[in-house]
Amino acid sequence: MPRVNFNYVKCTRCGKCVPVCPQEIIKMNSSGSPFAFPENDCLCCEKCVAVCPVNAITVECD
Template sequence: MFEITIDYDKCAADGECIDSCPAQVFDEGEDGKPVIARPEDCLGCETCVEVCPEGAITVTEM
């Protein structure tokens, strides 16, 4: 199981994490920023971490 953390102060709401996640863990919030909608589906691949230009996402194995 993996824990996903988003630093919303850094997030630019560009949608890269939403578009790139192979497990479709994220939904788009009303403000355009990602919402962790299905954390149990996270594969731990860290694609979201790699594509985030702001470095706003971390994935930690629990």
């Protein structure tokens, strides 16, 4: 099962990860922090990882 991890210490809440997700699973919560739901739909393409300017996202795939 894929797991999308956000390092909220590094994350600047820029939102660049949201539009690049082909499955549209990355969203921003009410405080502006990104989250992935449902993680099971993640394709492990790592487009979110590539676009993050502060390297705050990792994707774990089985």
